[in-house]
Amino acid sequence: MKSPILAFLQDLHARYAPLTEGKVADYIPELSKANPNWFGICIATRDGQLYEVGDTRQRFTIQSISKALSYGLALEDRGEDHVLSRIGVEPSGEAFNAISLKPGSGMPFNPMINAGAIATCGQVLPKDGETRIQRFAAYLSRCAGETLDVDEEVYRSESETGHRNRAIGWMLRNFGIVDEDPHDILETYFQQCSLKVTCADLAVMAATLANQGVNPTTGERAIAQEYVDNVLGVMATCGMYDWSGEWIYRVGLPAKSGVGGGIMAVLPGQLGIGVFSPPLDAQGNSVRGIKVCMDLARDLALHLFNPSAAPQPALRLGYNASQVVSRRRLPPVASQAVRRYGERIRVLELQGPLVFSTFEPVVRTLVRQAAYCQQVVLNFKHVVSADPVSLRLLSQIRAQLATNGVTLFCC
Amino acid sequence: MKSPILAFLQDLHARYAPLTEGKVADYIPELSKANPNWFGICIATRDGQLYEVGDTRQRFTIQSISKALSYGLALEDRGEDHVLSRIGVEPSGEAFNAISLKPGSGMPFNPMINAGAIATCGQVLPKDGETRIQRFAAYLSRCAGETLDVDEEVYRSESETGHRNRAIGWMLRNFGIVDEDPHDILETYFQQCSLKVTCADLAVMAATLANQGVNPTTGERAIAQEYVDNVLGVMATCGMYDWSGEWIYRVGLPAKSGVGGGIMAVLPGQLGIGVFSPPLDAQGNSVRGIKVCMDLARDLALHLFNPSAAPQPALRLGYNASQVVSRRRLPPVASQAVRRYGERIRVLELQGPLVFSTFEPVVRTLVRQAAYCQQVVLNFKHVVSADPVSLRLLSQIRAQLATNGVTLFCC
Amino acid sequence: MKSPILAFLQDLHARYAPLTEGKVADYIPELSKANPNWFGICIATRDGQLYEVGDTRQRFTIQSISKALSYGLALEDRGEDHVLSRIGVEPSGEAFNAISLKPGSGMPFNPMINAGAIATCGQVLPKDGETRIQRFAAYLSRCAGETLDVDEEVYRSESETGHRNRAIGWMLRNFGIVDEDPHDILETYFQQCSLKVTCADLAVMAATLANQGVNPTTGERAIAQEYVDNVLGVMATCGMYDWSGEWIYRVGLPAKSGVGGGIMAVLPGQLGIGVFSPPLDAQGNSVRGIKVCMDLARDLALHLFNPSAAPQPALRLGYNASQVVSRRRLPPVASQAVRRYGERIRVLELQGPLVFSTFEPVVRTLVRQAAYCQQVVLNFKHVVSADPVSLRLLSQIRAQLATNGVTLFCC
Amino acid sequence: MKSPILAFLQDLHARYAPLTEGKVADYIPELSKANPNWFGICIATRDGQLYEVGDTRQRFTIQSISKALSYGLALEDRGEDHVLSRIGVEPSGEAFNAISLKPGSGMPFNPMINAGAIATCGQVLPKDGETRIQRFAAYLSRCAGETLDVDEEVYRSESETGHRNRAIGWMLRNFGIVDEDPHDILETYFQQCSLKVTCADLAVMAATLANQGVNPTTGERAIAQEYVDNVLGVMATCGMYDWSGEWIYRVGLPAKSGVGGGIMAVLPGQLGIGVFSPPLDAQGNSVRGIKVCMDLARDLALHLFNPSAAPQPALRLGYNASQVVSRRRLPPVASQAVRRYGERIRVLELQGPLVFSTFEPVVRTLVRQAAYCQQVVLNFKHVVSADPVSLRLLSQIRAQLATNGVTLFCC
Numbered sequence A, B, C, D: 001m002k003s004p005i006l007a008f009l010q011d012l013h014a015r016y017a018p019l020t021e022g023k024v025a026d027y028i029p030e031l032s033k034a035n036p037n038w039f040g041i042c043i044a045t046r047d048g049q050l051y052e053v054g055d056t057r058q059r060f061t062i063q064s065i066s067k068a069l070s071y072g073l074a075l076e077d078r079g080e081d082h083v084l085s086r087i088g089v090e091p092s093g094e095a096f097n098a099i100s101l102k103p104g105s106g107m108p109f110n111p112m113i114n115a116g117a118i119a120t121c122g123q124v125l126p127k128d129g130e131t132r133i134q135r136f137a138a139y140l141s142r143c144a145g146e147t148l149d150v151d152e153e154v155y156r157s158e159s160e161t162g163h164r165n166r167a168i169g170w171m172l173r174n175f176g177i178v179d180e181d182p183h184d185i186l187e188t189y190f191q192q193c194s195l196k197v198t199c200a201d202l203a204v205m206a207a208t209l210a211n212q213g214v215n216p217t218t219g220e221r222a223i224a225q226e227y228v229d230n231v232l233g234v235m236a237t238c239g240m241y242d243w244s245g246e247w248i249y250r251v252g253l254p255a256k257s258g259v260g261g262g263i264m265a266v267l268p269g270q271l272g273i274g275v276f277s278p279p280l281d282a283q284g285n286s287v288r289g290i291k292v293c294m295d296l297a298r299d300l301a302l303h304l305f306n307p308s309a310a311p312q313p314a315l316r317l318g319y320n321a322s323q324v325v326s327r328r329r330l331p332p333v334a335s336q337a338v339r340r341y342g343e344r345i346r347v348l349e350l351q352g353p354l355v356f357s358t359f360e361p362v363v364r365t366l367v368r369q370a371a372y373c374q375q376v377v378l379n380f381k382h383v384v385s386a387d388p389v390s391l392r393l394l395s396q397i398r399a400q401l402a403t404n405g406v407t408l409f410c411c
Helices: A002-017 A063-088 A114-121 A132-144 A152-161 A161-174 A182-193 A197-210 A227-239 A241-249 A287-299 A322-327 A356-372 A388-403 B004-016 B065-088 B114-125 B132-144 B152-161 B163-174 B182-193 B197-210 B225-238 B241-250 B286-298 B323-325 B356-372 B386-401 C004-016 C065-086 C115-124 C132-144 C152-161 C163-174 C184-192 C199-210 C225-238 C240-248 C286-299 C321-326 C355-373 C388-403 D006-016 D066-085 D114-121 D132-144 D154-163 D161-172 D184-194 D199-210 D225-238 D241-250 D287-299 D321-326 D356-372 D387-403
Strands: A040-045 A050-054 A256-257 A262-267 A272-274 A339-340 A346-353 A375-386 A407-410 B040-045 B050-054 B255-257 B262-267 B272-276 B340-341 B345-354 B375-386 B407-410 C040-045 C048-054 C255-257 C262-267 C271-276 C340-343 C345-354 C374-386 C407-408 D041-043 D050-054 D256-259 D262-266 D271-276 D338-341 D345-354 D375-386 D407-410
Touching: A002 A040, A002 A050, A002 A287, A002 B356, A040 A197, A040 A407, A040 B004, A040 B356, A050 A063, A050 A197, A063 A114, A063 A132, A063 A182, A063 A197, A063 A227, A063 A256, A063 A262, A114 A161, A114 A182, A114 A262, A132 A182, A132 A197, A152 A182, A161 A182, A161 D161, A161 D271, A197 A227, A197 A262, A197 A272, A227 A256, A227 B225, A227 B241, A227 C255, A241 B225, A256 C271, A262 A287, A272 A287, A272 B356, A346 A356, A346 B345, A346 B375, A356 A375, A356 A388, A356 B040, A356 B272, A375 A388, A375 B345, A388 A407, A388 B004, A407 D066, B004 B040, B004 B050, B004 B286, B065 B114, B065 B132, B065 B182, B065 B225, B065 B255, B065 B262, B065 D050, B114 B163, B114 B182, B132 B182, B132 B197, B132 B241, B152 B182, B163 B182, B163 C163, B197 B225, B197 B262, B197 B272, B225 B241, B262 B286, B345 B356, B356 B375, B356 B386, B375 B386, B375 D114, B386 D006, C004 C040, C004 C048, C004 D356, C004 D387, C040 C199, C040 D356, C048 C199, C065 C115, C065 C132, C065 C184, C065 C199, C065 C225, C065 C255, C065 C262, C132 C184, C132 C199, C152 C184, C163 C184, C199 C225, C199 C262, C199 C271, C225 C240, C225 D225, C225 D241, C240 D225, C255 D256, C262 C286, C271 C286, C340 C374, C345 C355, C345 D345, C355 C374, C355 C388, C355 D041, C374 C388, C374 D345, C388 C407, C388 D006, D006 D041, D006 D050, D006 D199, D006 D287, D041 D199, D050 D199, D066 D114, D066 D132, D066 D184, D066 D199, D066 D225, D114 D161, D114 D184, D132 D184, D132 D199, D154 D184, D161 D184, D199 D225, D199 D262, D199 D271, D225 D241, D262 D287, D271 D287, D338 D407, D345 D356, D356 D375, D356 D387, D375 D387
Parallel strands: A346 A375, A375 A407, B345 B375, B375 B407, C345 C374, C374 C407, D345 D375, D375 D407
Antiparallel strands: A040 A050, A040 A272, A256 A262, A262 A272, A339 A346, B040 B050, B040 B272, B255 B262, B262 B272, B340 B345, C040 C048, C040 C271, C255 C262, C262 C271, C340 C345, D041 D050, D041 D271, D256 D262, D262 D271, D338 D345
8 A cells, every 4th residue: 555645755756857947067067967857855754764756866966965964073073162163153145155254253154155164174073093084974874874985076076176165265274264274174075075875865864863863764873962953053044055044934944955956854853854856046956856845844734833743731631533633723721631639639641742831831730739739640651751851840849849748749 | 839930030030130241222312221230031831821030011112023023914914925025034144234135126135134124014004094003013912912002202212313224214115125205114113113012021922923823811813823934934044133043053942132122032832932131232132131042942941953842753652750751762663552453453542743743653554554454443532733734644544544445443 | 621630529429429339327217318329529628629529519417427526516615624534535346326335434435426426415515595506506517617507307307216315315314424314415416416518518627627627718716726636536536436447547537427428537737528428338337438538548648647748857958840750758867958158157948847856857957066066047938837846946956055155046 | 965855855754753653564474573663765766866765775575566567567478458358457445355356257356456466477477488486576677677586584474374365366266367276376476475675676666667667777678668557557546455545535646555564656757756664554554655655745746636747738938937936827828829920921839748738729720820821830949759649630730731732841
């Protein structure tokens, strides 16, 4: 039996496959050899499931998509303070290859423009006997769950024609953003951009970001957890060059595109998307890629602000399926969420993920009930997770209840 | 008994009350009369609970915070296409009072800079016998759940000294972004900025945005649901001027600040925050406001990308409280989520909110089980909500199962 | 008998009359009514002679050419220090209608861009019962030797569509470059630009500037002598907008053009040129006007740096016509320039204009001869003028010779 | 006996020697070793006379002053069209080290900013077995009349720290402004800037430019005559960076400064000035140098537009010394300039340099007299030079007179 999800993706693919808009990147001869008909769509879930339609195993060079992940590695190597002292996180309002250095400091506006990406590359450290590019390739391979190699032809082409990037490199050197002759950094940067990936790889990398840095297909940690939000943050505001604001407005997913035709988009905590189609629009984004992402976001309600995906209050009321189907909104937190057993015992049934906003009504209810009871039972059976904040609040309220002569039980 | 949440906010207030950094806005005499010690913090929940500490009922002028809500009203009046044809949604990388019009079209970069806000103001229609400012005041009052008035002194001051804004108005007129003599638009704009609010009002307005446009204290719809994400989108990328990227990176909440000292921040689907303290930093953001929001985001894990707040897979496994407390991550979707009753009956217990990413494993499981059973029961008892996408998938899979001779029951 | 100069100008006119390039200004309807075939060329000499070819008596609006002269009047009214504190004299490298205010101070880069011209207009004082525009019209009329009136149709058109200029006006108000509501200044500015002139008027105005501010046809002083060089200075570096550098490089004459199709060019100390032809190039300069000026400069050697026009050493040697014709360079200053009469008497025959560089060899010779003579006679018969510097040097050297026992006679 | 000119320069030196403003350039260690008290002033006349006061024989590096002369050499090597297709001649309104490339073409705005100077350096050809730097050093040596060498310490320093210039070099390579790897061009550029000169050398180079490219001390042609005006043109509009407009306005001399503390200024056709004093102002111009040039221009009336230096009408009237002294302005061209000998013979006595504006009254008079005479005699005895334009007019009028039966004699 065919999954309706796969069917949806096949429809989507069929919808845009006939498109003839856009132009394959041709600033280097190697890129212009791409077939304009190549077109793949992938969704990777947080538990490692991969939906694939079209040319999802065709290799192409990752190009600027590498910038997002390289930023994560630089953060791991140097720490946030160091990296933020060299590279900003502000959208620049300018094209990707604009020099865009802040007046005075010479700091690149953000790591997603070339200047920022070259500076980022210069923060990555060679380590454990590996060169920078070996380390980065291994890191990216962990994100993709595949061994990724440099396309030597593309790399050579990039290096031979990368005059503007060399200019940027020297400008960074001038402002002390990089500490060494930029030559080696640039070669690493050209290699980094020339790593070959597939559309499926992009989706898995995106899912790795969605999954707090753990690759969901291999189960291996690829990105240090503490820097995942940083990477998503710059993707959210700067990932699509001077179309980033429009992208968040219309699509609502942190994303990064590359002139090879790839787009990687992340719905944090939920899933990853990869799209591949070489013809580009004027901003250098894949024409089909943009359309596919806009349709996915709209038709599957994958927007960052989707209210239905917001965590619901943890104080559980009775439901049945027909209610859910007929009225889709959450119910008010009502007193019937508290069951009484005799005069002095209260039972609260909790559910869903516990975070500040879901646990706050529990705290509030406990504060209110404190005067009227001796024992409170919190039933965690339907709780799926609890973050440190909710656990801290739990421990605080338990202590306070104790001072007020009320015992709190969790079960 | 005192809520540990209130205690936390009181600590936070005490932490930053002694600060002496920053400077009260003085570009108009009226603003400079603000007391630099005024300091209030509010959190408003989606069910109408309000936590307040400090000067939360002190009135001050809303200033630029009005820009975010005015944008919502303009969208309601003119529709997205019209508004997007006049005002962009790209961060400009420039200061708030930069003229920042796109070369050629003269479109303001976004509605959060003065040029964009004046243009937005010009899109709002006088209607039902109300002037523009009356309509906007009524709209904003619905968002706050309070009747808001113009501070006439501040308005007069703004109007007398608003030379730069008049220049912007004429430039917009020049490019046909506004269609009329800008004089009246500017007067409305000066009045709009001079509306008096309290810190509590800001929190409720933020909660209204968090609650899909319905004011959680009054239960009244204040903002058309379809435009809430648009407002949040521009707040996310452009709300804090040329510090917007940094803000998303560090705080991670769509927000808007004003030179009156207010900041309004939204955790979509969850809660709203209001902070008020007049001394400003160099970017024109409230010094204490920024620090409070950074601490709130960190200490209460209120970041947009907080993985714990992400919806969990809907296929339920057994839990107990100790598990939750000791390991905070969600478990893999395992086959034991499907219970068998005899050879041909399967029961799947669902939970949490149903959206694409949580319902996809259910679909997948159903597709796999189709060949091995005759009846499937989906237990919705612990489901808290279902979005249209999940319901569409449910109906598709039910139809497909039927063609394969499998009956799907929901209970 | 026809003058070969007139014949040259007729040839020049015939050369470019067939041109069809360029586009009549149409940003206001009135301007677009101009006949694209109108074409006039005038040269006005320092002694009031006027060479005219073509449509030299057709009236058109002066437009931006007024900026150069308005600057002169502002200098007279407020003095150089005041005016320089409000309006810069640096080329901006930007188009004429760019806002181009210096960051920080808000000073317009120069008086030749719109912002600078509006600011300049705001410095002109109403005086003697005249409004600003009456004063300026009278001033300009003195420069042209004709009574100039406002074209009311064009003025109305300018005023109705001058949104960008109003924006500029408010920006200037914002920075305190003008001290009043810009409305009246702008109306004056629109009137100033709408004054009607002819090609002949432009040539006479240019000749007035060439003639140190005295109108050569009327003999009346039109521009205070001390500010003529200031006007010429800004025309030299900023007169042709973002083509000013190219203009000085290729044409080498301080000049100013207007969108009405006029160009006024000055060869300081020598003559004035007026050209009129409505079709404009992309920079807003008259297409035929540019070509005519380039040919005039080349074919008549009218470049500012023309070495043949440089003053020759004042110490005269013997010449004859054939020498002049065969070798066109000046001879070295030779000792035979000093004639001896007996042992102790020296006679130096002087010639040409006396300025520092021409008189310096005389001083040098006198210093050298001092030890060898008792009397020196300077023969001024062939001297045509002497500037204050040469007269000061003369008096100094006379005094010094006296202390050394040498008497200096002038005859 | 001491020359009053030398006395004037000594006073000027004494006036500014005590100044303590400004800061010696320290961006490379070698430059910071300069003695802030070094101070020299030189004037070189067109006939090779050199006035010197102070440290006029102290060597220092030429730095940016080389840009003006390098531009002349590039023009000789490649022709005007080629050079103008690579490097503009527009002031940029920006600082010297701004990248300032025109959008689209990537052309540097002008040859006086670093980008333009590096591009210019790349147009100079190695020739006759010499490297670029050898050719340029020889060229510059001809301009100075001295053998100039590279300061190897400064060169090494420049090369080691010239990161920004390398960035500019690669940007020029990117836009095809230079055709080769910029490395060699930059080394030549660093050497060019490190050539050692004296204040006296600067004055002689300036006099060489004033003297149409012939070094007045050696009599050798140093700069091709046809390009001298091009060099002076860019010096006039772009020579003093973003102070160029102010400079022309206040000083009125084409000039070029360098961070070594030198300024070279030219009064075309008349003389050259060199000033040297290491402490610089914020724009990178020598503090004392600016003041000295302003005083020289004012006190010696050396402004480009000085009306007294303008050529006087060639039709001579009778004068005597007292007239000259009392009324300094030229007389009107009067009919008494034509002497009659009998009915049919006219004698016109000519004087001064013959250029268009001085010869035009002669032409006009001849045209008027044609009907009334049979023979005209032009007496050239007091003519000092005649440019090709006046000779062409002479030949035309002679031919026309002949057709009208009038014979023209020159004597």
